Amino acid sequence: MTETSEPLVSAPVSPGRAKFLRFLIRDAGVLLALVLITLFFSVTAPYFATPDNALKIFVQIAINTVLAAGMTFVILTGGIDLSVGSVLALCTVVGATVMIDEDLSPAVAITLALLACMATGAICGFLNGWISTRWKIPSFIVTLGMLNMAAGAARVVSDNSTITGLPQSFVDFGNLIIGGFLPSIFLVAVLVIAAGWFVLRFTVFGRMIFAVGTNDEAVRLSGHNPDFYKVAAFTISGLTAGIAAMVYLLRLNIGSPIAGVGYELNAIAAVIIGGTSLSGGKGSIIGTLVGACILQVLSTGLQLLGVGDNFKPIVIGLVIVLAVILDAYRERLLRKIR
Amino acid sequence: MDDVILSLEGVGKTFPGVVALSDVSLSIAHGETHIVLGENGAGKSTLIKLLAGIYQPDSGLIAFNGQPYQPKTPHDAQQSGIRIVHQELNLLPYLSIAENLMLENLPRRAFGIVDRKALNSRAVALLKEVGLDVDPRTRVEALGVAQMQLVEIAKALSYDSKLLVLDEPTATLTPPEIERLFSIIKRLKARGVTIIYISHRLHEVFEIGDRVTVLRNGRLVATRDLKGLAVPDLVRMMIGRDIADEYSFDDTIVPGKVALSVAGLKRDAATPAISFDVRHGEILGVAGLVGSGRTEAMRALFGADAKLDGVIEIDGKPVAITAPKDAVRHGLSLLTEDRKGQGLLLDLAVDKNITITDLGKVSRNGLINRRAEAAAANDLVGQLRVKASSIEQAVRNLSGGNQQKVVLAKWLFRGTSTLILDEPTRGVDIGARREIYQLLWMLAAQQKGIIMVSSDLPELMGMCHRIIVFSKNRIVGEVPRAEFDQERILSLAYQEYVRP
Numbered sequence: 001m002t003e004t005s006e007p008l009v010s011a012p013v014s015p016g017r018a019k020f021l022r023f024l025i026r027d028a029g030v031l032l033a034l035v036l037i038t039l040f041f042s043v044t045a046p047y048f049a050t051p052d053n054a055l056k057i058f059v060q061i062a063i064n065t066v067l068a069a070g071m072t073f074v075i076l077t078g079g080i081d082l083s084v085g086s087v088l089a090l091c092t093v094v095g096a097t098v099m100i101d102e103d104l105s106p107a108v109a110i111t112l113a114l115l116a117c118m119a120t121g122a123i124c125g126f127l128n129g130w131i132s133t134r135w136k137i138p139s140f141i142v143t144l145g146m147l148n149m150a151a152g153a154a155r156v157v158s159d160n161s162t163i164t165g166l167p168q169s170f171v172d173f174g175n176l177i178i179g180g181f182l183p184s185i186f187l188v189a190v191l192v193i194a195a196g197w198f199v200l201r202f203t204v205f206g207r208m209i210f211a212v213g214t215n216d217e218a219v220r221l222s223g224h225n226p227d228f229y230k231v232a233a234f235t236i237s238g239l240t241a242g243i244a245a246m247v248y249l250l251r252l253n254i255g256s257p258i259a260g261v262g263y264e265l266n267a268i269a270a271v272i273i274g275g276t277s278l279s280g281g282k283g284s285i286i287g288t289l290v291g292a293c294i295l296q297v298l299s300t301g302l303q304l305l306g307v308g309d310n311f312k313p314i315v316i317g318l319v320i321v322l323a324v325i326l327d328a329y330r331e332r333l334l335r336k337i338r
Numbered sequence: 339m340d341d342v343i344l345s346l347e348g349v350g351k352t353f354p355g356v357v358a359l360s361d362v363s364l365s366i367a368h369g370e371t372h373i374v375l376g377e378n379g380a381g382k383s384t385l386i387k388l389l390a391g392i393y394q395p396d397s398g399l400i401a402f403n404g405q406p407y408q409p410k411t412p413h414d415a416q417q418s419g420i421r422i423v424h425q426e427l428n429l430l431p432y433l434s435i436a437e438n439l440m441l442e443n444l445p446r447r448a449f450g451i452v453d454r455k456a457l458n459s460r461a462v463a464l465l466k467e468v469g470l471d472v473d474p475r476t477r478v479e480a481l482g483v484a485q486m487q488l489v490e491i492a493k494a495l496s497y498d499s500k501l502l503v504l505d506e507p508t509a510t511l512t513p514p515e516i517e518r519l520f521s522i523i524k525r526l527k528a529r530g531v532t533i534i535y536i537s538h539r540l541h542e543v544f545e546i547g548d549r550v551t552v553l554r555n556g557r558l559v560a561t562r563d564l565k566g567l568a569v570p571d572l573v574r575m576m577i578g579r580d581i582a583d584e585y586s587f588d589d590t591i592v593p594g595k596v597a598l599s600v601a602g603l604k605r606d607a608a609t610p611a612i613s614f615d616v617r618h619g620e621i622l623g624v625a626g627l628v629g630s631g632r633t634e635a636m637r638a639l640f641g642a643d644a645k646l647d648g649v650i651e652i653d654g655k656p657v658a659i660t661a662p663k664d665a666v667r668h669g670l671s672l673l674t675e676d677r678k679g680q681g682l683l684l685d686l687a688v689d690k691n692i693t694i695t696d697l698g699k700v701s702r703n704g705l706i707n708r709r710a711e712a713a714a715a716n717d718l719v720g721q722l723r724v725k726a727s728s729i730e731q732a733v734r735n736l737s738g739g740n741q742q743k744v745v746l747a748k749w750l751f752r753g754t755s756t757l758i759l760d761e762p763t764r765g766v767d768i769g770a771r772r773e774i775y776q777l778l779w780m781l782a783a784q785q786k787g788i789i790m791v792s793s794d795l796p797e798l799m800g801m802c803h804r805i806i807v808f809s810k811n812r813i814v815g816e817v818p819r820a821e822f823d824q825e826r827i828l829s830l831a832y833q834e835y836v837r838p
Contacts, residue, residue, distance in 0.1 A: 203704050204697045211694055214683040221642055221680055222695045222748065223666025281685055 041301030070240030078280025091245030096255025125238020129231030174250030213280030349398030597787030603648030626808030689715035739770025
């Protein structure tokens with residue numbers, strides 16, 4: 001606002017160093033936290049730093065990681081998806097029902113089950129997105145409705161019972177540990193994260209997800225349809241709920257209408273701890289993976305330390321709140337550096 | 339000046355990328371009505387926010403009633419007796435007038451129950467003082483803007499304020515409402531209330547002001563007695579020179595065929611239909627008061643808001659525009675009035691803001707080619723002389739003028755045949771403003787059609803081939819360049835409001 005219009009006040013930090021600091025604060029912060037927590041439990045908790053325990057953690061984070069990957073898309077656009085837990089339940093009973101069909105060969109049954117899971121999830125997600133954009137209803141409410149509807153549908157489909165008797169080859173794949181260190185279901189989770197990372201980082205679609213979350217009105221006035229991207233994000237979240245349902249079947253070998261209770265909150269927690277902003281437009285899916293790891297490392301570590309099941313949720317809850325406080329602080333710190 | 343109520347000593351305030359206020363020293367006498375003038379971006383709003391406790395100064399001292407004045411929050415400011423009526427009103431629409439008036443100090447009975455009787459009777463007294471004859475139990479949402487303004491002033495009075503700051507109170511008022519406001523201001527003055535009155539309407543300040551302070555680019559130009567000054571003097575102080583040399587109207591550019599024509603555009607059943615056109619290589623000015631329907635017409639034309647009726651033709655061919663994406667596809671661009679809220683992705687980098695209009699140009703099979711994107715963005719940043727540390731800087735941290743250039747860059751990136759610019763120089767410093775004017779001339783020379791909506795009449799008269807004037811949602815006149823006359827355009831703008 002001066003005569004020459006170039007009053008760019010000299011930045012307090014040099015550009016190169018600022019870039020590094022920014023990286024440290026924004027991207028490496030969560031990773032650093034994970035490393036520190038892991039080190040802490042490695043030293044203090046018996047059996048924590050063993051290969052067996054590491055494998056267990058990898059197995060345990062798979063479902064949440066897949067759910068959280070889709071959730072990241074929704075939160076980046078400024079929405080929230082509370083329905084993924086019960087959509088997962090619905091998908092497990094749909095998938096299991098298809099898979100135990102005795103008229104089909106195992107290979108066909110498994111393929112059809114996978115497609116059925118993904119389609120069921122995607123349809124639920126699409127409905128979430130379509131209803132909330134078409135009638136301009138907050139996604140919080142719409143997905144809360146879907147949470148109940150999908151849970152009910154899961155009971156209807158399964159006749160309110162657990163479905164067992166999945167093909168042996170499917171169960172075997174679920175137990176497979178590739179090369180002795182990589183559980184198959186963790187590989188699935190990593191592939192989902194990798195796909196999400198690629199889409200968000202390199203594609204036009206990914207750029208639009210960030211843009212819509214930053215300012216959907218500006219996106220609209222730039223000649224786009226922001227609702228398309230919001231609906232797509234919810235559809236992706238439903239799709240990953242379907243994939244997570246397959247992971248659930250691989251790991252627990254049952255389709256259950258009461259599966260997935262509270263999973264949506266774990267997924268949201270992973271996304272937020274991973275540094276994605278609830279108001280949209282900012283975040284990363286790698287952060288989400290790290291966030292999921294932090295949650296599980298904490299849970300396992302506390303258990304091994306002998307912290308009772310009653311106290312564990314208290315600590316984990318505190319960590320979630322702490323993560324959000326740090327996030328707000330991080331923003332302030334970043335502004336100062338710029 | 340022994341009777342000083344408020345004094346500023348070398349006050350400065352800097353934001354990332356901008357010096358908003360620098361070394362401002364000023365003293366306000368007890369009981370005077372002090373006018374603060376300045377263009378957009380001159381530092382007026384920063385000054386108010388310092389007084390309101392919203393910002394804290396980086397340097398300098400402020401004293402109020404002889405005491406150091408360092409409000410940390412708006413609450414502190416109110417406690418000290420400084421009350422600000424902001425341009426965007428801060429009333430709660432679903433509460434009653436009385437509740438709004440006494441929100442911070444509701445009269446109570448036992449158990450904290452609100453004493454409705456006392457509340458309403460006190461409200462009646464306050465409303466009487468500002469000459470507002472409305473039932474205090476009316477919900478604020480039912481009031482007009484002028485009435486809301488009076489409620490705000492009544493609210494300020496309810497705290498026995500020593501100093502009242504009015505921030506552009508007439509921006510959205512009609513002439514009769516302005517008259518009423520002025521008589522209230524005079525009455526308050528007679529009661530000994532000190533008033534700081536911020537405005538950019540030069541003609542009105544003579545009626546109420548004692549002294550005037552002019553800010554320019556964050557610096558104080560002068561403080562003078564209003565007596566003996568005239569409008570051209572104020573203009574010179576605000577702009578730093580006569581207006582004439584601000585624009586370099588290029589009469590070598592001859593408008594060609596009609597680029598865009600709008601016929602019978604109707605937003606809803608209540609608003610009249612409007613028609614106008616713009617030619618290739620022509621800059622069409624759109625004048626009118628704030629709230630006269632200029633912005634709304636442009637938004638409806640662009641498909642940003644719904645419209646009821648109307649035929650839009652581009653190069654003689656009718657086109658269907660129901661959403662901004664249709665308009666963009668047909669080569670229209672809209673630079674919105676609200677740059678931050680509607681034009682930019684503030685937290686994203688300069689390059690991402692520029693390419694958003696047409697990512698297809700820098701991608702293949704849905705994958706963005708970052709190198710091509712950076713090259714395109716750097717190209718435009720250089721061409722428009724956007725001052726950013728790099729194309730990776732978030733646009734939030736650019737100055738207003740540079741942000742506006744980024745908005746222009748994004749439409750140039752897309753390629754456009756007709757640009758609609760709504761207040762393109764609002765909040766833009768003079769240097770960048772000139773560059774924007776030059777850019778518009780260049781675009782006109784490339785035979786693009788340009789529609790320029792502005793509240794800055796000298797700007798329109800300097801830039802445009804033709805000006806159409808809005809008054810109360812109607813196009814009331816069209817003035818060709820040869821007949822440009824400030825008085826005539828202004829009276830057209832007021833025409834529909836003055837009529838009974």
